[in-house]
Amino acid sequence: MTLRLLAVHAHPDDESSKGSATYAHYRSLGVEVLVVSCTGGEQGSILNEQLEARHHAERDIAGLRVHEMRAAQEAMGVDHVWLGYADSGLPAEGEPVAVNSFATIPIETSAEPLVAVIRRFRPQVLITYDENGGYPHPDHIRTHEISMEAFRAAADPARYPATGEPWSIEKVYYDRMFSTGRIEAMISHLRESDPESPLIERLGEMLERFSDRPDLATTKVPVSDFFPVRDAALRAHASQVPLDSAFFFWPNDLQVRAWPTEDFQLVESTVESTLPETDLFAGVVDPDTGLVGTERS
Template identity: 70%
Template sequence: MTQRLLAVHAHPDDESSKGAATYAHYRSIGTEVLVVSCTGGERGDIQNEALESSAMANRDMAGLRRIEMANAQAAIGFEHRWLGYQDSGLPENDEPVPANSFALIPLEISAEPLVKIIREFRPQVLVTYDETGGYPHPDHIRTHDISLYAYEAAADASRYPDAGAPWQISKVYFDRIFNAPRIEAMYQFLLVNAPETPQLAQMQEFRERMKDRPVLTTTQVPVGDFFDARDTALRAHASQVAPDSAFFFWPNDLQRQAWPFEDFQLALSLVDSPLPETDLFSGIPAEDLSA
């Protein structure tokens, strides 16, 4: 039985903040996990004032982020591919997206290498972002677009005939890891067990920010044993994740007690899998897992 999971992300570091514990969990049971980074993160700013490699970041951000990605990959054990497109940056004040960046490449062109990867890797499960990208970064929104476009095209023998034999992915998930019930659960745990901790105020801030968001989770994967591996992968992206980042506000022991899951939304499925789920591969027939 070979389970194969494909995760499509916008930039190096996104895979570590949005699903790394899940990837580590599945790797621990023998699942093949392939992460695709659509861009190289070339236009990312330094988010860590204490970055030891700041000279390299200023000179060669793309090169540094490749090194960071390799370290994160080693921490989790997934396979990795670069799709090869340029980071679009995060334009402000109605500035245009830079020419030739990922967000501006026509889908029928940018999707072809992803279709080829799907047909070569033959995953049963695809994980990506929803139509908002999780936040309004043009590369995150484009990652959603290209993922669903390639999902459909990879299964159609008439499209991209030179990209390999067609392959039908069984299930598509959107990342829902940062959600209001998770924040509420951790807030209530602190309120009862550590009411004097300064982390309670931080949690209250997140609680207020998240309270009106819809709850779209269908699938909770129990991955608390892999939170430390997730954090090691996150810290590998040192140019983007500072030691005092909000990612590390709450000790993993707390998280394991209050919310030992990573959360996803089943967006598309060709198999019968009753909700809620605890396994991204739930409902996929054994014969499909051996293909």
């Protein structure tokens, strides 16, 4: 099998909260998966008061996050590359981002190394963020911008000729992990199975916070068998994800019953597939076998 999936993320830890169960699922099927981290997360704060490696974090947060990313990579079983740009941080309103950070580099400059990655790895599927970055962090927005620029440029032999032979990606998806539908499903299942659960109130608060996120997913990949892998990858980023993180407050058995998928929105495609999908490779022909997609019986 020579099916390949490329996922482009802003910081180390984003890959674990946005699709890690999907990456592990496809690895189990023999798909090659490559995660790109555009920045090193150098501006990250210590978000875990119980962090065992606190002294390391205080001395060298960037170095610690390299170790954390390696552990997350091993948990998912994927390949990983750093694009090499500096974290822009999340400045206060009206404040500029740091000079020479990722968000300040011209798109045509920062897209070039990603074009090189695409032409070398030759994926059929690309996952990235929408135009708002999933949330309005300057590095997430820039990740969207360079992903789409590189997606188009990689197929054009006149663009960045020094980066290798042209390659056309067949399908592009936006991450759609969080939606009101997902939260509503959790609440509904809890009201039926455990109406006194304190999680109902907490999920209600989350529903209010995400009320502006409709379910735009076209593709819901059933990956509940890999939720434990997702959790292990998240916990690998210990400086950024404390044990009591909101990522962990809804138990996996509830998620398996209520929403056993990770969700994506198909935004570009050169192949035919029927929506809604359950396979990111729906319509994609495996060049080795001639078979279509990964859902084969």
